[in-house]
Amino acid sequence: MKTRMLKIEGPGKLALVEKDLILEDDEVLVRTFQSSICGTDKMYYRGEMPPNEKYPLFIGHEGGGVVEAVGSKVHEYQVGDLVMSFSRSCTFADYFKTKPINLQPVPEGLDMRIASLGEPLACAMHSVLESGVQIGDTVAVMGMGFAGQIMLQGARRKGATKVIAIDILDGKLKLAEKMGADVTINPSKEDLYQAIMGLTDGKGVDVVFEAAGTQESLNACSTILKHNGHLVLYSWITQPVTLNLHRWHQNSFKVITTTLVHHTKYERMVWTEKAMRPFQQGLIDVEPLISAEFKLSDITEAFEEAVNNDEIIKIIIKP
Ligand SMILES: [Zn+2]
Structure with a gap:
């Protein structure tokens, strides 16, 4: 599956590269509905690298989408399932692939615009x-x-x-x-x-x-x-x-x-349902926290805006 994917080559250096995703037996392929820029993505962009990480990097951990294909050993998800990303799955892309443990099912009835923010919300x-x-x-x-x-x-x-x-x-x-x-x-x-x-x-x-x-x-x-x-x-x-x-x-x-x-993945799987419940119930207002929306093709502008405009809360990216 061909996809565009964000590569961070160094501080302030982004490139949208073309990649061919080859699905392994134990992986899930997701068509991205939406991804979003996290404070930690901004750190990588600014060059504030955590220890033991080096450029170039493919970043993007927030996002959600629809399962497009599953490997032969995957039993947790089926084609058509709605999922949220909970780990660095390179979500600044048209498609991303990851192991099932890095995903969570979208809670019943939750709008995909909110569900795609599942990781930061949870x-x-x-x-x-x-x-x-x-x-x-x-x-x-x-x-x-x-x-x-x-x-x-x-x-x-x-x-x-x-x-x-x-x-x-x-x-x-x-x-x-x-x-x-x-x-x-x-x-x-x-x-x-x-x-x-x-x-x-x-x-x-x-x-x-x-x-x-x-x-x-x-x-x-x-x-x-x-x-x-x-x-x-x-x-x-x-x-x-x-x-x-x-x-x-x-x-x-x-x-x-x-x-x-940053808790164990198993703990996260137990907690996510409970942590997402208030959003499913409409108890928390999320929409006013979305400051801007950019297309994946304009991701460089999106990062510039995220880093330079201090009033920005959350920027979402659509393929
Ligand atoms: Zn985040």
């Missing part, structure tokens, strides 16, 4: 479900990108009485307000610590989600969390950072790492 929702947020809590979300906006809505649904959105970009805070944030704080304009203490009688928040992925945001999280609070770590940080762990120990934080796809 990861963010798993974070919400595992965060320990309880009725009556005050919750802070650090970083109002795609995941942060889901966490904000999820924390509200779990019964948080006050949800505080934090970001250094006003556009993202404005969207957070629309998504239901009670308070928004821009730490580049006001003192975050003072603002949080003012909102929590000097105690700090019950739960903080770290979804910004910088040294500053991680350290800020540990200043605004209350004694014994839940520090929910979501971001993937590929570069070394310096952390002040004093309060992690002294105030006995409960630290939880929550990105679903």
